[in-house]
Structures are given as C-alpha cells and as structure tokens.
Amino acid sequence: MKISLPKFFLPFSLAYCLGAQASDAVDFESQTLTIALTQEPPQLNSAKATDQVSGTVLGHLMQGLVRYDRRGNVIPGVAERWEMDEKTATFWLREDAKWSDGRPVTAHDFVFAWQRVVDPKTASEYAFILAPIKNAAEINEGKLPVTQLGAVALDDRTLQVSLARPTAYFVKLTVFNTFYPIRQDFFESRGDQYAAEAKDLLYNGPFKLTEWTHSASLKMVKNEHYWDSENISLNAIHADYITADTRARLNLYTDGKIAFTRLDGETYKDALSQRFRIRRFTTGSTFFLEYNHRPGKPTGNRNLRKAIQSVFDPDEMVNRVLATPGNLRGESLFPVWIKGVKDKFRKEYPAPQAGYNIKEAKRYLELAVKELGSIPPLVLLVSDSPTATKQGEYIQGVLLNKLGIELKIDVQTFKQRLAKMTSGEFDIVGAGWGPDFDDILTFGDLFASWNMNNRGRYNNPEYDRLVRLTMNSTDPKTRMDAMGKAQQILFDDAVVLPQYEQGVIYLLNPKIKGVARRVIGPDPDFTYARIVP
C-alpha cells in the first residue's frame, strides 16, 4: 500500500494539533452556517447517488433544469422555459447558467449525464427514474446503445426530450439529482475518481464544495458563477461534524456549535428540559406493514388480512408506541401532502377506514380459519432499529390478544432484511416508502405487479390497469380517479396495513431564517437561508 510519509504524519504534527478552534453555529458577519451530517455522503456522483445525505448535499451544489422554490413549487432552474406535449418536452436553457469554472452549462451536459445514468455500465440504481424518456429502459437493459436515448441537444441551449409515453409529471421529475447535468470533458478527465474528492466534481448550483475531509467535514461556499447568486444570502455552509449519534449532535447544538439537529425519542426529553423550541415536520414518507402475497403463504388469504386490519388502531400506534410529536396516523399508502386534481388528493379522495371492530375481525378470522384449516404462527420481519422492534412487539401483542394469532418477530440488519424481503422469507414485513418525485405515481405504482419493490408480490390485474392508466394519461381528473380507485383496492383487499406517516422533530437556531423543509428533494434546504443579527 502506498502511504506518503508527509500525509501520514500530518495529524501528528504540532501545528496541526494547535490549529484554529471550530467556528460557531451561526455567524452574522460572514453569513456562515455550521451544521452536522448524520453520515458521510456515500456518493456525490449525481448519476449514482441514492441516499438522503448525498441528495441533500448535492441539492446545494448542483441544479437541474428546474428547481424548488422556498415553498416546494417547481420553478425554472437551468432551463428558463419549457414546452411539453404528449410526445416531446423541449427545454430552453438560460444563457447565464455556468459551471463553477465559469464555462456555460449546455444542453449537451444534460444529454451526457442522462446517457451515463441509463448506461448499464454505470449500474445506477436510479436509472428507472429516467424510464419516461424514449429508449431509456431498453438502453438500461443493454438492448440499445446509449446514443439512442431520446434526449438530444438541438443546440447549446435547446434540449429536446422524446417521451416513451405521455408523462404528465416529466418536468417535475427533472428536479431530482439523477437528472443533474455532468460535463463530459471534466467527467472523462477524472475517470474512476469522479466525485471522489472536492476537486473531482464540477458544480453548477448555488454552492460549491471547497474542502471535503472524508468522514470529518465538508465545506460549501457560495458559487460566484451561479446564475442567481445575488439571491443567495449565505456565504458558506460548513458541515463540520459527521456523526449518527443524536445525543452527540444535541450536545453540539447546546454548545452552540451547530445550527440544526434532528431529535429522537430519547433526546426529545432532554431538549424539552432545556427549553429549546422544538419544531416538527412531516417527512412525507409512509410506513406500513406489507403482507406476503406469494402463493402458499397464510397472508395470501384476504380474510386473514382483513381480520388484522379490523383490530389495528393507528391512533394507538402514533400516540402510545411512537410517542414523539409529528407523526400522523396511517390511513393510506398515499400521504396527506400528495396533490390531487385541485386540492390535496386525500381531501378529494378520503381514505376508507376500517376502524377498530372486534366483531368484524372475529368474523373474518373464522372465514380465514375455514379456508386455511388453521392459522400457523406468522413471521414479522423488521429492521434492527429500536423503533422498529418496539412497533413489532406492539403488533405482536395486538394479534395475540385480539385474534389469538401467534407472531414471531424476526429482527434483521439492513442488508439481511432486504435479502429476506426479496426472496419472500416473511409473512409480514415492516416497510416504508419515501417519495422520489412530486406526483402520485411515486407511491401509486409500488404495488403494480411489475414493480420490483413490490416485495410481497401483490398481483392484481385491476390494480395494474389503474396504474397504467395513470402513467399514460395527462388528464388530472382521469389520473386521480384511477388512483382513488387504487386506494380503495388497497383497502378492500387489505394489501398493506398503513401504520403512520413519519414526522420528525428538530431544533433550529433561531437566528436562521428561510430554511426550507421538503418532502421531496434536499431536506433541510439551506439554499435560501439567511442569518439575522
């Protein structure tokens, strides 16, 4: 192994040890903000990033064709305007959009980036999100060369996208980090090292990464080449601490070293006793119990699922089991923030409720016993987090006390749980889903028979038909009607058991204004934040 001696001994040197003290959480004069990250961003290559932390960091460093404003509406980004019909989408790029080295962002950069994403060699886990673009799926399966992708640069500032199917939400999709531009010459000059260090990435967003000490800190400073930089107040965001320990982050917050931290059930009480102002936010993710519908599984029986549905009380789950503020009761696969035709979807299409009904439950259970012979002990697969285990034990108690069904809890680490979910070694699994883009389909297609994330292998031709209809239609009413029916099927068939919509509680330094919390996209978003004296 090559270890250069100077670098190895750097931490041991006296100058290094006696270096400057860390900066404060907020500094008005220099408009500098200091935060902590929960983990090192695993991947800053926008074509390959999949996780929340990388997405949030990238959201401050890069910009796609469109962006979110403070309130989460889609507004022009690198593209100043666009036109879309059922077959094509055309974007006109602004003249002053520039990379951090001062060169213009062109339509070619988008074409190149999108070709990298769908190239099977890149092995991007988010390639599926480009599927509405013509030939994207075929290229990703290795059936067509990347040059056949339905995205072409008509000139430096005009990008034309041919759609594989009418996609009502295509423009909203392009906010996502997988759609960010990548400049070919820079990408190729870095090879395998692309995005591995601060100098191995080119930025076109409001900030640029000037320093990245792995697992320790990321320094983001205002990008002077960003086209809208006059509307950016912050001069620097320093992510000076990286730790998953919520208590350590609360201590840093108390000590005035970081300006933002999320709380959990334990640190919540400490924060309360210190009289901090606790804020809440609903993340937009739903958590549910997913049944295994594979043939031969007891949970394939509808009456058994209906029996469980009738004894589950989402209020008890939210208030007694989770017991931290901010969570909403689980009523539907579709969270409350999803947009419908004019208003919120859940207002226009209220989710059907079973309500707690022990009589109904017993009736369903009798039918299930008749059909299955007897109910064998069921296996509930959960992740190894304390909350998941607690929820599992609650469900275990409910099933045993109310229905006399024995439930075994199978606690597994992240990868093992995924492996078992994929191979179908479970009866019920504690699962959750977060949105990737601002359209109902980001949840709706989850239980389509072809969706590989449909781990319980639910298969219903009528549900599939409704999803296809929503995918291919551009008429809001038709689409929402279809999804309304899908929501009804999910309930009638008890496909999943919604448990809660996730809420988080957090602390934010009162001197910062304009921090956006988002259900989709970088969250928290400090792009438009400013520090007041």
Next chain:
Amino acid sequence: MLVYTLKRLFAGVITVWFIATATFIAMHQVPGDPLMNDKAVSAEIRANLEAKYGLDKPVTEQYFIFLGNMLSGDFGISFTQQNRRVNDIIRDHFPISAILGLLAIFFAATGGVLWGALTAIYRNRLPDIVIMFLVILGISVPSFVFAALGQLFLVNLNSLFGQSIIPVAGWGTIWHMLMPSMVLGLGTMALLTRLMRSSMLEVVNEDYIKTARAKGLSPTRIFFRHQLRNAILPVITVLGPQIAAITTGGFVVELVFAIPGLGRYFVQAVQQLDYTVIMGTTVFYGAFLVLMVIIVDILYGFIDPRVRLS
C-alpha cells in the same frame, strides 16, 4: 536474536494469512446481499455490479483473486462508496485512529502503572480500596457510557464559562483529542492498574527485595530499580495487544465525538456487508495486531535478558 526475530515474523505472516482466510469464509457465510439496496435494480444492472466487484465468479476463484490483490497491496473499491479505494480509506483514517489510540494508551499506561504501584504500596488501606473500587467501575462500565458522560461534562463546563473552553466533539486540535482519548483509555487503565497491583505484590515479597533492603538501599531506589522494573513485565505483555485493541475499538468513541477514524469504517462495513472494506480493515488491523505482539516479544528481550537466552 536475528533468528528469533525472523521466526516470529514468519509466524506472523502465516497468522495474517489465516486471519484473512477465516474472515473471507465467515464474511461469505453472513446472510444478505452486499449489492442489495433500498431500491430494487434490474437484472442487467445487477450483473454489471457483480462484474465490477468480481462477484460473478465462483467463491474459490474470488478468494484467490483476493489473495493475489492482497499480496500486491490492493484491497479494491468500497461497495458503499463506489469511487473510493479501500487503500485510500485506510490511509486517510488510520492515522487518526492511531493518534487517538496512542494518546489513550499513554493515559492508560502512565495511569495504570502509577495507580497500580500506589495500591500495592497502600495494600488494604483506604487509597487501595478507593482506587480498586474505581478500577472495578472502569472495567465494568462500557465505554459508550463514559463517552456520553464525558461529553456532557464538556457541555456543562463550556456553559459554565459561557464559551467553548474544550470542544464538545470534532477533530483537529489537541483540545479535541483530550476527552475522547481519556474515555478510550479508561478501560485499559483500569485493567493495567489491576495487573500492575498484583504483579507489584508478588515482587514485594521476593528474596531480592529483601536482599536489597538488607543492603541498605534507599526505598526510592528499591522501588524504581528493583520493584517497578520487575513488576512492569506483565504490563508490557498486554500493552502490545492493547494498543491494537484500542486503535481498533474506538468505534463508539469515534461516533460520539464525531472523529473521522478507521474504527467507524471497521464496524459499519460489517453492518453494510461492504466486502472489500471488511477484508481491507480486518487484514490491516490483523497485521497491525500481530506486529504489535512481535514488537512486544522483541522488547521483552531488552527488558528481561532471560527471555533472550531461552
């Protein structure tokens, strides 16, 4: 001495090979799939990922490829950070764990020898009882409790003075290192105190101490020249492995104090089934541990000439 050293080194290489092989087998026995993530991927993407990491080949072939790469000092690319080489991870983060570990060992060794000798001198009297009580506490309380308490102490200290006297977490200056290294060294210090005490007590009753006293040597001279030097041998024996254990066992302390050390990678790689990082860190730490043991063996020869003769 040279033959002795060479023999030890050869045995060391065999040990490292054995560690690598055992880890490789154990790792592949762990259920779960290193390439699986939240979002399910198509068969083509999966095949490409498998090819990238060589998982498409039979396990035995993977093993020999791994051995070959290991001999040339290349541990491959991380599974979780797909553009970072394992060698870079070790190079970037081991020095930090090492400096933290060395400071901790410094605290532990000076403290352990001192307290141990003190308890032996004051055997069964108040200082002995108090220190031994603290030692039991140090051995039985896990490090994450000390880490949390230590950090809380700093928060209160800083709020008392109204400004940051000592940073609560993070890495960079000597001030950042004080609390984590003390917390990290605490368990070892307790262990060494107990060891030092018992070996001191043994030495106190030896004939050569009586002889020294009879000769009229000063108590200080007896203490340093005869007692301490003889009693310290077992401490040095455990010191080598303890250095390795401390520099690897800092996971919790690194997490609580937000220190970018290698310990975090070592533990998280196992949780995430990051094959290349598991192999890289385990082999590296294994080799480090073996090296420490060998160094202690050789050091023995200098401190106790009898070892050299046999």
